[in-house]
Amino acid sequence: MRSVCGSIIVPISALVLASGSAVAWLVELFFVPASFMVGVAGFALAALAASMVAVYAAAKVRRLREAFKHYLDNLSQSDMHDLDTSDTPMPRQLEQSSWRQIAVGLQETLAEMRNRVRELETSRSAVEIRSRRAVDEAERLRAILANLGDPVLVINGYDEVSLANPAAESLFSFDLEHTEQRAVANLVKCERLVDLLLTTNHRETSGRRTDELEISDDEGNSHWFRTTACRLPLFSEGDLEQDQEGEGTVVVFRDVDREKNLQKRNAEFVSSVSHEMKTPLAGIKAYVELLADGEAEDEETREEFLGVIDSQADRLQRLVENLLNLARIEAGVVSVNKNNRSLNEVLEEASQVVQPAADAKGITLTVDLSPLYLGVHADRDMLLQSAINLLSNAVKYTQEGGQVTLRSRNADNMIVYEVEDTGVGLSEEDSQRVFDKFYRVKKDKNMAQGTGLGLPLAKHIVEDVHGGTLSLESELGVGSKFTATLPMAAQMS
Amino acid sequence: MEKRLLLCDDEIHILRAAEFKLKRAGYSVRIAGDGEEGWEMIQEELPDLVVTDCQMPRLDGLGLIARAREHEATRELPFFMLTAKGLELSHAELAEKLKVLGVISKPFSPRDLLRSIDEVLKPAGASS
Numbered sequence: 062m063r064s065v066c067g068s069i070i071v072p073i074s075a076l077v078l079a080s081g082s083a084v085a086w087l088v089e090l091f092f093v094p095a096s097f098m099v100g101v102a103g104f105a106l107a108a109l110a111a112s113m114v115a116v117y118a119a120a121k122v123r124r125l126r127e128a129f130k131h132y133l134d135n136l137s138q139s140d141m142h143d144l145d146t147s148d149t150p151m152p153r154q155l156e157q158s159s160w161r162q163i164a165v166g167l168q169e170t171l172a173e174m175r176n177r178v179r180e181l182e183t184s185r186s187a188v189e190i191r192s193r194r195a196v197d198e199a200e201r202l203r204a205i206l207a208n209l210g211d212p213v214l215v216i217n218g219y220d221e222v223s224l225a226n227p228a229a230e231s232l233f234s235f236d237l238e239h240t241e242q243r244a245v246a247n248l249v250k251c252e253r254l255v256d257l258l259l260t261t262n263h264r265e266t267s268g269r270r271t272d273e274l275e276i277s278d279d280e281g282n283s284h285w286f287r288t289t290a291c292r293l294p295l296f297s298e299g300d301l302e303q304d305q306e307g308e309g310t311v312v313v314f315r316d317v318d319r320e321k322n323l324q325k326r327n328a329e330f331v332s333s334v335s336h337e338m339k340t341p342l343a344g345i346k347a348y349v350e351l352l353a354d355g356e357a358e359d360e361e362t363r364e365e366f367l368g369v370i371d372s373q374a375d376r377l378q379r380l381v382e383n384l385l386n387l388a389r390i391e392a393g394v395v396s397v398n399k400n401n402r403s404l405n406e407v408l409e410e411a412s413q414v415v416q417p418a419a420d421a422k423g424i425t426l427t428v429d430l431s432p433l434y435l436g437v438h439a440d441r442d443m444l445l446q447s448a449i450n451l452l453s454n455a456v457k458y459t460q461e462g463g464q465v466t467l468r469s470r471n472a473d474n475m476i477v478y479e480v481e482d483t484g485v486g487l488s489e490e491d492s493q494r495v496f497d498k499f500y501r502v503k504k505d506k507n508m509a510q511g512t513g514l515g516l517p518l519a520k521h522i523v524e525d526v527h528g529g530t531l532s533l534e535s536e537l538g539v540g541s542k543f544t545a546t547l548p549m550a551a552q553m554s
Numbered sequence: 555m556e557k558r559l560l561l562c563d564d565e566i567h568i569l570r571a572a573e574f575k576l577k578r579a580g581y582s583v584r585i586a587g588d589g590e591e592g593w594e595m596i597q598e599e600l601p602d603l604v605v606t607d608c609q610m611p612r613l614d615g616l617g618l619i620a621r622a623r624e625h626e627a628t629r630e631l632p633f634f635m636l637t638a639k640g641l642e643l644s645h646a647e648l649a650e651k652l653k654v655l656g657v658i659s660k661p662f663s664p665r666d667l668l669r670s671i672d673e674v675l676k677p678a679g680a681s682s
Contacts, residue, residue: 332639336609339638340565343660347571350663356578369567508611 125160128152132164136171211316212286215293216245216258217309232314234279251276254288254312261290262310268292273317285321286314333501333513337380344373383514386446387498390521397440397526401550404435404444404469404476411448412467418456419465426456427466435469435476436550439527447522447531450515451480451543457509459484459540475529476549481542487535495533496520523547556582557675558599562592562618563607563636568660572605572636575664576671589613593621596628602675605658605667608637619652632674634658636667 135149155164206213212229216222221243230236235248242248246255254274261270269291277283290312348366357363389395412428419426437444448467455465459482469478487495491502501513523531523545535541559581563569569585576583584601586592590612596604604622606615613621615635622628633652637643638660648654655674658667 336638339660340568343638343662344565344567344571346661347568347664350665351571351574354665356574369570373567 125154125158128154129160129164133167136168212314213311214249214258214314215309215311216262218262220245220259220262222248223309229314232276232278232284257288257290258310258312261292261312264292267294285317287317289313289315330498330513334380334384338377341373341376341380345370345377348373383446383450383518386443387514387518387521390518390525395526397443399438399440399527401436401438402441404437404439404478404547405430407439407441407444408448408467408469408478411445411452414449415452415456418453422456422459422463423461424456424459425464426452427464429466430469431471433471435471437476437527437547438550439547443522443526447519447545448478448480450519451545454515455480455482455484455541455543458482458505471549472546474549476547477544478547479542479544481540483540486537486539486541487533488537492533492535496531519543519545556580557603558582558584558601559671560584560586560592560595560601560604561606562586562589562604562610562615564588564610565607568607568636571664572667575668579668579672581671581675587611589615589618589621592618596622596631600627600631603632603634603671605634605636605671608635608639608643616652619654623652634667634670636660636662 132149132152132155139149149168151161151164151168155161206224206226209226210228212232213224213226214222214229214233215224222237222240222245223243225233225235225237233249237243237248240248245258249255249258251274253272254276257270257272257274269289271287271289273285273287275283275285290310293309293311348370351357352363352366357366386395408430409428412426416426452465452467459465463483465480465482465484467478467480469476471477485505485508487502494500495502496517498514498517500517520531523529527547529545529547531543531545533541533543559576561569561572561576561583562585563572564587566587569587573583573585584595584599586595588610589606592604592606593613595601604618606618608615615637619633619635622631622633630653633654635643635648635654635657637657643657645654645657648657656670658670
């Protein structure tokens with residue numbers, strides 16, 4: 062700025078000088094006429110000198126201005142991200158002039174501004190990345206929640222449902238997006254769950270609360286869930302309204318129907334096994350006590366009592382064997398001793414075992430075996446067990462005076478044996494479940510005692526141990542037919 | 555006069571053991587294989603006390619007692635339950651709702667069964 066002022070002062074000084082000379086000349090014109098020519102010459106010289114100085118100074122200023130402009134253009138056209146502005150060359154005139162300071166100042170300011178811009182850009186990129194990540198994360202969480210099979214429900218500080226995944230909407234039969242009245246008590250039709258949510262939501266302290274709840278769906282089917290409710294922390298501080306929206310409680314439901322059913326079936330099984338074991342034990346204990354008390358006075362009575370003890374001990378042993386065999390077969394640790402043998406011989410033996418039970422109920426047990434030799438590659442004891450179980454089941458669930466038939470035959474290169482009865486028969490639902498371990502048909506439970514192990518064990522023996530099939534045809538009130546198909550011995554060798 | 559007992563159980567050997575012990579103790583004993591048969595016998599001749607199993611074909615022990623409680627003649631008939639069932643039976647509920655005198659668990663002692671029946675039918679000091 063100082064050099065610009067200097068450039069302007071030079072021509073102005075020349076003009077002042079010229080004006081002074083002109084004034085001097087006019088003074089001398091009136092008072093000293095003899096010096097007129099000298100005055101004119103002096104004035105002219107002074108004017109000429111002043112004009113030359115002024116022209117020179119103006120030209121210099123213009124060149125400097127152009128150089129400055131050129132330099133500014135170069136600076137502005139340089140790479141925006143280039144922080145080292147010293148790379149832009151400074152014109153020589155500018156370098157040597159008093160304008161240099163201005164140029165350097167501008168250069169530094171520009172570098173600083175570019176640096177700030179770059180910092181802002183970096184900062185903006187980081188914010189954009191974080192924002193994008195947050196959006197991605199939210200989408201991902203939404204997708205996870207949507208695909209989660211377990212229901213998840215969130216309520217806010219106003220006790221309104223603020224989030225529910227499709228599993229929760231389906232469980233409680235609502236569509237949150239199209240629901241205006243979102244109060245949890247309106248949407249969740251389970252008083253105990255509502256209590257759990259509200260209590261958790263208004264507690265001072267955090268921490269999880271779990272419960273096991275039975276929740277009925279729209280069709281009236283009840284399901285067991287293990288629920289875990291937990292207060293949500295407040296993620297950001299805001300005004301009271303924001304706080305109420307932000308805080309709340311999340312509850313996650315885990316379907317424990319299977320566990321509950323398993324527990325129930327196990328409890329039923331233990332109860333059933335215990336009952337089955339206690340019955341023969343009761344006989345043994347009672348008769349041992351009668352003998353010990355000397356109640357049996359004659360040899361015949363003593364023999365009778367000992368016979369009962371023996372038969373009840375056998376019964377207990379069979380039960381324990383059934384249990385162990387089933388457990389071993391299921392665990393895959395059973396030792397199988399297969400040989401080629403006659404199926405008819407095994408079936409004859411099985412029929413003899415069951416005959417007394419049939420006689421006791423007045424049931425006609427017909428044994429209609431093939432006259433041909435039916436060779437099977439089988440474990441004798443196991444095959445016998447399967448036939449006894451099927452025959453025993455038929456006798457148990459056939460009314461007094463009914464009929465049970467045991468048949469064997471050769472069909473399509475397979476060996477078949479059938480146990481058919483004129484018993485109570487099974488519904489379609491029971492037919493599908495009758496091979497389930499521990500399953501007992503409810504309506505027939507009182508008809509006979511059992512553990513629900515005989516048929517599953519027979520199926521395991523025929524199918525898993527011998528590679529055959531065991532199927533069932535049954536009609537409620539008419540009777541049942543179990544058909545076991547086994548590969549022929551020749552095919553096995 | 556001999557006190558009359560009715561025993562209901564679908565396990566014949568249990569019936570025979572109890573019958574043997576109680577008969578030798580001087581009771582008149584009749585036996586039934588299930589609840590329905592037991593109910594028929596009760597109607598034929600009212601016993602002084604009934605011992606019944608819980609799980610039986612046709613009509614179970616609880617059904618038999620409930621039916622007896624519905625009829626004037628058998629409303630106060632003393633019942634003992636002889637069962638292999640465990641905790642699934644609420645003894646308190648049996649006593650309160652069905653007025654069952656006691657539950658005897660299987661395996662059982664015929665000696666203890668006799669003692670329990672004696673306590674009801676032959677109270678100390680009473681002449682038999």
